[in-house]
Amino acid sequence: AQKITQTQPGMFVQEKEAVTLDCTYDTSDPSYGLFWYKQPSSGEMIFLIYQGSYDQQNATEGRYSLNFQKARKSANLVISASQLGDSAMYFCAMSGMDTGRRALTFGSGTRLQVQP
Amino acid sequence: DTGVSQDPRHKITKRGQNVTFRCDPISEHNRLYWYRQTLGQGPEFLTYFQNEAQLEKSRLLSDRFSAERPKGSFSTLEIQRTEQGDSAMYLCASSPTTENTEAFFGQGTRLTVV
Numbered sequence: 001a002q003k004i005t006q007t008q009p010g011m012f013v014q015e016k017e018a019v020t021l022d023c024t025y026d027t028s029d030p031s032y033g034l035f036w037y038k039q040p041s042s043g044e045m046i047f048l049i050y051q052g053s054y055d056q057q058n059a060t061e062g063r064y065s066l067n068f069q070k071a072r073k074s075a076n077l078v079i080s081a082s083q084l085g086d087s088a089m090y091f092c093a094m095s096g097m098d099t100g101r102r103a104l105t106f107g108s109g110t111r112l113q114v115q116p
Numbered sequence: 117d118t119g120v121s122q123d124p125r126h127k128i129t130k131r132g133q134n135v136t137f138r139c140d141p142i143s144e145h146n147r148l149y150w151y152r153q154t155l156g157q158g159p160e161f162l163t164y165f166q167n168e169a170q171l172e173k174s175r176l177l178s179d180r181f182s183a184e185r186p187k188g189s190f191s192t193l194e195i196q197r198t199e200q201g202d203s204a205m206y207l208c209a210s211s212p213t214t215e216n217t218e219a220f221f222g223q224g225t226r227l228t229v230v
Contacts, residue, residue, distance in 0.1 A: 106158030
């Protein structure tokens with residue numbers, strides 16, 4: 001079974017500052033993928049960043065980076081230089097690979113509000 | 117092809133009625149997923165197709181729910197005898213069979229059962 005835990009229901013950050021959104025996971029799959037999605041108030045799920053369990057380097061995509069600590073089973077999202085448009089719900093998710101579960105298991109999300 | 121398309125975007129129905137939603141995935145994507153999202157929660161997995169084969173169903177998918185993907189292209193999700201607890205956003209996503217790749221989501225169908 002897979003489980004994603006996001007312990008921060010809501011976060012505030014000042015514009016142009018960095019923010020870290022926490023995510024811990026649990027799985028019995030030997031290999032897996034970790035994802036972060038953004039969901040604005042309009043409702044669509046927007047893919048942000050991916051980390052494979054065997055990737056040696058932390059993933060980065062523009063202002064997004066994933067702080068992957070495998071031993072601690074954590075996959076925190078770091079957003080640098082926050083913008084007003086970053087205000088949204090953020091979901092951490094995982095999927096199994098090999099014989100594992102392909103579908104995504106999501107956490108409960110963190111609502112980020114960027115303040116001017 | 118501009119992405120995953122879902123129809124309708126909104127549906128209001130009376131309790132006890134049947135409803136059907138449609139999802140058109142990105143054309144070259146073999147995998148198709150249905151999720152349900154209630155207010156303030158993350159999406160919950162319902163079912164997964166690879167081509168026309170339904171490979172996995174969640175325990176959330178009661179016998180009132182049925183999903184099909186008859187030709188491995190679009191998919192339908194039907195809910196029979198709707199209940200107020202079925203009110204939610206129903207999200208469809210698709211992905212290629214390549215590993216290490218993200219799923220692309222549609223904008224969802226918001227169902228309200230009155």
